[in-house]
Amino acid sequence: MKKVYSRPKYLKKVPMHYCPGCGHSIVAKLITELVEEMDIADRTICIPPAGCAVLLYNYFDFDCVESAHGRGGAIATAMKRVLPDRVIFTYQGDGDLAAIGTAETIHAANRGERFTTIFINNAVYGMTGGQMAPTTLFNQKTTTSQFGREMRRDGAPIKMSEMLATLDEGVAYIERTTVIDVPSIKKTKKAIKKAFQIQMDDIGFSLVEVLSPCPTNWKMNPLQSCKWIDEDMTKVFPLGVIKDITENKKVKEAVNAD
Amino acid sequence: MQIKTIFAGFGGQGVLMMGYTFAVAAMREDKIVTYLPSYGAEVRGGTANCTVAISDEEIASPIASSPEFIVVMNKPSLHSFQNKVQTGGILFLNSTLIDEDPSRGDIESIAIDAGDMAEGIGDARTANLIMLGAFIKKTNLVNIDAAIGGLGDIFEGKKKVIEMNSNALTIGYDSLK
Amino acid sequence: MRGNTVVGEAAIRAGCTCYFGYPITPQNELPEYMSRRLTEIEDGIFIQSESEISAINMVLGASVAGARVMTSSSSPGISLKQEGISFLCGDELPAVIVNMVRGGPGLGNISPAQSDYFQSTRGGGHGDYRTVVLAPASCQEMADLTMEAFDISDYYRNPVLILADGMLGQMMEPVTFENYKPRELPKKDYIIDGAKGRPSRFVRSLILNTKDMEEHNWKLMRKYKMITKNEIKCDEFMMDDAKIAVVAYGTAARIAKGAVKRARKEGLKVGLIRPITLWPYPSEVIKKWARSVSLFVVFEMSAGQMIEDVELSLKGSSEVYFYGRPGGVIPTPMELVKIISSQYYQKGF
Numbered sequence: 001m002k003k004v005y006s007r008p009k010y011l012k013k014v015p016m017h018y019c020p021g022c023g024h025s026i027v028a029k030l031i032t033e034l035v036e037e038m039d040i041a042d043r044t045i046c047i048p049p050a051g052c053a054v055l056l057y058n059y060f061d062f063d064c065v066e067s068a069h070g071r072g073g074a075i076a077t078a079m080k081r082v083l084p085d086r087v088i089f090t091y092q093g094d095g096d097l098a099a100i101g102t103a104e105t106i107h108a109a110n111r112g113e114r115f116t117t118i119f120i121n122n123a124v125y126g127m128t129g130g131q132m133a134p135t136t137l138f139n140q141k142t143t144t145s146q147f148g149r150e151m152r153r154d155g156a157p158i159k160m161s162e163m164l165a166t167l168d169e170g171v172a173y174i175e176r177t178t179v180i181d182v183p184s185i186k187k188t189k190k191a192i193k194k195a196f197q198i199q200m201d202d203i204g205f206s207l208v209e210v211l212s213p214c215p216t217n218w219k220m221n222p223l224q225s226c227k228w229i230d231e232d233m234t235k236v237f238p239l240g241v242i243k244d245i246t247e248n249k250k251v252k253e254a255v256n257a258d
Numbered sequence: 259m260q261i262k263t264i265f266a267g268f269g270g271q272g273v274l275m276m277g278y279t280f281a282v283a284a285m286r287e288d289k290i291v292t293y294l295p296s297y298g299a300e301v302r303g304g305t306a307n308c309t310v311a312i313s314d315e316e317i318a319s320p321i322a323s324s325p326e327f328i329v330v331m332n333k334p335s336l337h338s339f340q341n342k343v344q345t346g347g348i349l350f351l352n353s354t355l356i357d358e359d360p361s362r363g364d365i366e367s368i369a370i371d372a373g374d375m376a377e378g379i380g381d382a383r384t385a386n387l388i389m390l391g392a393f394i395k396k397t398n399l400v401n402i403d404a405a406i407g408g409l410g411d412i413f414e415g416k417k418k419v420i421e422m423n424s425n426a427l428t429i430g431y432d433s434l435k
Numbered sequence: 436m437r438g439n440t441v442v443g444e445a446a447i448r449a450g451c452t453c454y455f456g457y458p459i460t461p462q463n464e465l466p467e468y469m470s471r472r473l474t475e476i477e478d479g480i481f482i483q484s485e486s487e488i489s490a491i492n493m494v495l496g497a498s499v500a501g502a503r504v505m506t507s508s509s510s511p512g513i514s515l516k517q518e519g520i521s522f523l524c525g526d527e528l529p530a531v532i533v534n535m536v537r538g539g540p541g542l543g544n545i546s547p548a549q550s551d552y553f554q555s556t557r558g559g560g561h562g563d564y565r566t567v568v569l570a571p572a573s574c575q576e577m578a579d580l581t582m583e584a585f586d587i588s589d590y591y592r593n594p595v596l597i598l599a600d601g602m603l604g605q606m607m608e609p610v611t612f613e614n615y616k617p618r619e620l621p622k623k624d625y626i627i628d629g630a631k632g633r634p635s636r637f638v639r640s641l642i643l644n645t646k647d648m649e650e651h652n653w654k655l656m657r658k659y660k661m662i663t664k665n666e667i668k669c670d671e672f673m674m675d676d677a678k679i680a681v682v683a684y685g686t687a688a689r690i691a692k693g694a695v696k697r698a699r700k701e702g703l704k705v706g707l708i709r710p711i712t713l714w715p716y717p718s719e720v721i722k723k724w725a726r727s728v729s730l731f732v733v734f735e736m737s738a739g740q741m742i743e744d745v746e747l748s749l750k751g752s753s754e755v756y757f758y759g760r761p762g763g764v765i766p767t768p769m770e771l772v773k774i775i776s777s778q779y780y781q782k783g784f
């Protein structure tokens with residue numbers, strides 16, 4: 001019988017701690033698949049965040065460095081400068097990237113640091129138990145916005161990708177995707193591949209924002225979660241390429257190769 | 259022997275350069291030297307000063323609470339520093355900008371018309387080194403050649419600047435008997 | 436050379452290739468100098484970061500990638516760096532951190548002060564950890580200790596703090612860089628540079644299993660014990676027949692030395708103990724002198740912080756007197772001479 005699917009080579013054989021239906025596990029799998037396909041496992045370095053994905057290094061069978069909450073951008077900056085030929089990416093949630101680490105993110109992007117950020121946006125603080133995130137939608141109920149997020153008290157859901165896209169030439173590529181069905185998962189994989197390729201080609205900062213279900217804290221089942229992303233979340237955070245300065249053929253060819 | 263001098267004036271008068279040149283000259287003569295400039299917000303108000311200590315042995319504190327000598331380039335500096343100089347010490351003042359005498363009788367004061375002399379050689383900015391030349395002549399703390407040699411280190415490669423400043427040093431030096 | 440630039444040049448000569456920092460007075464000459472020098476040397480990396488927090492995390496990144504790295508700041512900025520310093524200790528990563536202390540608390544002022552002693556020696560961030568703290572008292576020592584700091588830091592895989600102040604940073608004294616004798620250092624087998632030809636690895640301080648976390652803490656403590664055994668430095672001046680010992684470090688020790696000399700001229704039997712490592716603290720030296728010294732005068736440019744270490748060293752066996760000036764005031768040697776002689780005669784020595 002022909003084997004049509006196997007566990008990605010660089011995904012360690014340990015059970016993941018993520019909740020059922022969580023988007024993190026899908027993205028983790030996509031990354032390990034890509035690392036294998038692009039044959040970069042011996043030069044890839046991941047910088048996991050504080051949050052649900054803090055234990056990523058238990059799953060990835062390539063080098064990882066823990067970061068303090070929000071500081072991935074600063075650590076990745078220095079690592080990439082010291083090791084310019086490695087493929088370095090931060091993996092950050094909305095609290096990490098868009099609240100406590102906003103400054104690190106913006107300035108690394110603005111300097112055009114040649115690393116990639118994978119930004120998991122699930123509109124909530126997952127690990128700490130479902131508090132309001134900077135990306136929580138209006139009227140969305142969380143444990144710290146129990147009657148729903150409102151403008152005057154909480155401000156608006158922050159659109160980091162759009163904000164970062166306004167930065168000058170340092171920012172090469174930003175795309176927002178999701179992981180709620182097979183086509184969207186495929187798109188996410190392609191976007192991450194492109195982002196990696198962009199740093200390998202020394203073009204600039206790249207970021208892929210993934211709208212990711214958190215059924216546990218949304219108090220929905222996985223299916224309802226996907227529907228909520230599709231119907232509500234994408235209204236505030238529309239999918240698609242937000243910025244792309246790559247007219248670079250090499251990138252396009254490499255990405256379209258499969 | 260340990261001698262401390264404060265150089266003071268307003269920003270742009272080259273007060274720090276004056277002290278620095280003196281410090282470098284002393285180092286060239288193998289003396290133990292500390293040079294401490296005023297810094298940060300202190301220098302934003304337009305005043306500048308620095309303290310140079312020279313000694314044969316280790317210098318405990320680079321700060322001078324009662325220095326032997328004070329060189330002041332403008333009136334506000336005269337007012338803020340004249341009380342610090344120790345009894346029997348010497349106050350050097352730039353009489354081009356300071357038209358009063360120090361209010362103390364227990365110190366010697368030497369007026370040098372450094373501003374006008376600098377105008378005389380065609381560059382008002384050299385008043386600082388004219389002052390320093392006179393200071394060196396009077397105090398005899400370092401050899402004038404060490405100071406001139408020091409300029410070579412400080413302005414490495416900038417021939418014109420070195421020439422202009424050594425000229426100023428010499429003029430100041432010769433202005434006192 | 437100015438103290439601040441001395442530190443910079445010493446770092447470069449010790450093989451430091453990365454500097455990250457954020458401007459703050461009174462240490463700006465250091466990042467300015469590094470920005471020039473690190474552009475000149477191959478592989479040199481200089482970034483003016485967006486914040487102190489970012490700077491210390493860049494330090495972590497460069498360190499984990501295997502580079503010799505330094506950051507510097509002054510008191511409020513060092514407070515911001517504490518989280519990162521705690522991570523460096525938890526991760527067991529080397530780094531050299533310079534604090535040109537200014538008067539505090541809060542924004543305080545930019546005058547020389549010694550009010551960050553507790554923060555530096557107790558481990559200013561969260562968790563059970565220590566940083567090695569070196570306190571130079573001259574430009575020459577700034578050079579020697581900065582160079583040695585990199586070796587200590589690499590040897591024990593622990594951050595080293597250089598504690599000075601605006602006066603030492605601004606001051607100029609002749610300096611030689613020839614005193615440095617590089618130590619033999621273990622290979623950096625922990626760095627993260629891509630799993631090429633070896634199994635993948637990770638660096639982290641998160642240890643959820645409490646038993647393992649406890650063991651990690653004990654491991655750190657064993658390391659700190661080793662540092663305490665090997666790295667203590669202390670200077671003693673005119674102590675042999677001293678009845679009063681002044682204990683002071685850094686700028687205060689310079690002033691104290693002047694005072695001791697003057698007091699000696701007046702015939703008073705006074706000496707100076709100058710801790711050079713503030714952590715580990717030279718407790719044994721203090722204890723040793725307790726046999727012949729009748730009074731320890733602790734002299735600090737703070738409201739009294741190091742005095743706790745002196746008292747801990749003596750454990751009540753000798754009398755301790757404190758004289759300090761907080762807030763960025765620089766005391767004069769004469770001030771201290773007066774204190775010494777009044778104590779001297781009061782005690783009837």
Ligand code: SF4
Pocket residue numbers: 017018019021022023024052122126127213214215216217
């Ligand atoms: S809490 Fe949410 S984000 Fe975290 S693992 Fe569970 S589902 Fe995923």
